[in-house]
Amino acid sequence: MDIDNIQQLLENYKKDKIPLNDVLDKIRELPYKDIGFAKIDIHRKIRCGYPEVIFCMGKTPEQVVKIVEHIVESGQDMLATRASAEVYYAVSEKFPEAVYHEQAKTITLRKTHENTxxxxxxxxxxxxxxxxxxxxxxxxxxxxxxxxxxxxxxxxxxxxxxxxxxxxxxxxxxxxxxxxxxxxxxxxxxxxxxxxxxxxxxxxxxxxxxxxxxxxxxxxxxxxxxxxxxxxxxxxxxxxxxxxxxxxxxx
The missing domain is CATH 3.40.50.1970 (Rossmann fold)
Known part of the structure; x- marks a missing residue:
């Protein structure tokens, strides 16, 4: 979740569109999301200007996919480095829009391509x-x-x-x-x-x-x-x- 998401949550709360407890539950996730084998730094985009990047070496394809799911769910773009073709195939089954850069061994999944x-x-x-x-x-x-x-x-x-x-x-x-x-x-x-x-x-x-x-x-x-x-x-x-x-x- 990024700043825009938080602002939207607060606006929806003010308009009685969502319960207060739902807003609080989302905000509690800001420091990180604990999914057992990994703690995903959802807050990093707010602190550093870009989201947490997945370093794929040493992770199973299934673990990478699960991390990608939570990053995308938080409304952020996703970059994975040192990704094998096997990891990409696993990610692309869940996210067909993901792009594999073979030489760089990276996977990107972006909503926008604007230069900031x-x-x-x-x-x-x-x-x-x-x-x-x-x-x-x-x-x-x-x-x-x-x-x-x-x-x-x-x-x-x-x-x-x-x-x-x-x-x-x-x-x-x-x-x-x-x-x-x-x-x-x-x-x-x-x-x-x-x-x-x-x-x-x-x-x-x-x-x-x-x-x-x-x-x-x-x-x-x-x-x-x-x-x-x-x-x-x-x-x-x-x-x-x-x-x-x-x-x-x-x-």
Whole structure:
């Protein structure tokens, strides 16, 4: 339940359309909804501006469906991350309007597709192999009401590809840079723009990249001072931070 739902409940109560006890029962659910195996944070949209997101890894398809039911019942949009095709099929049987983004491994179910933040978030990937993580960031940022553009496969192995698109980078309020291998792209982009850059190291690379540890350390040691870093393969977390930044900045 969100603020609009509460206001509607109160209006209906005033007009004697629903009993007071029903209003109180709904409001009591605001902190969270306890469904036994999970406690769904129904209040999160009011606190943070977007609803609780379902992290599907470790959950059965049946558990995910039950959580989706309660999120949708509360009148909120739904985003599920790290979702397998099996989980999507289970969700789609109950909610045919749900959309599966295969590369990003995300499921979205939205009532509206309006952008609430006018500024631009740019998602940049170093290589094609980094696109699944970049797509998780893109889908998440769009879900949170942002205008998003992408610039993929512009890593430092062919730096001219990035430089040719320098003007596109300058349009962004915040840039998410997704890179594996040695993770140098975040630092390069950070040295070219005047907006915050969020580095996302990926687990893509040969043995000495240590499943993302090498690019993580490279990004943390960036000599470009405007670069912040999230965890390995965490496109979702980068998009959350980018959305918060974008909602505060003026074009």
């Amino acid at each position: 933040n006018e500024g631009l978030i740019m998602v940049v990937s170093a290589g094609t192999s980094d696109i699944p993580v970049a797509e998780e960031a893109r889908i998440t940022a769009e879900f949170m009401g942002n205008r998003v553009e992408t610039l993929y496969d512009v890593g430092v192995a062919g730096i001219h590809r990035l430089m040719k698109n320098h003007g596109e980078l300058l349009k962004a309020n915040v840039i998410i840079v997704v890179a594996g291998m040695e993770g140098a792209l975040a630092s390069v982009v950070g040295g070219l723009v005047d907006c915050p850059v969020i580095g996302v190291p990926t687990s893509i690379g040969y043995g000495a990249s240590f499943n993302g540890i090498a690019p993580l350390l490279s990004m943390l040691n960036s000599c470009a001072s405007g670069v912040a870093v999230v965890n390995i393969d965490n496109g979702f977390g980068a998009a959350c931070v980018a959305s918060l930044i974008n909602s505060k900045r003026k074009e």
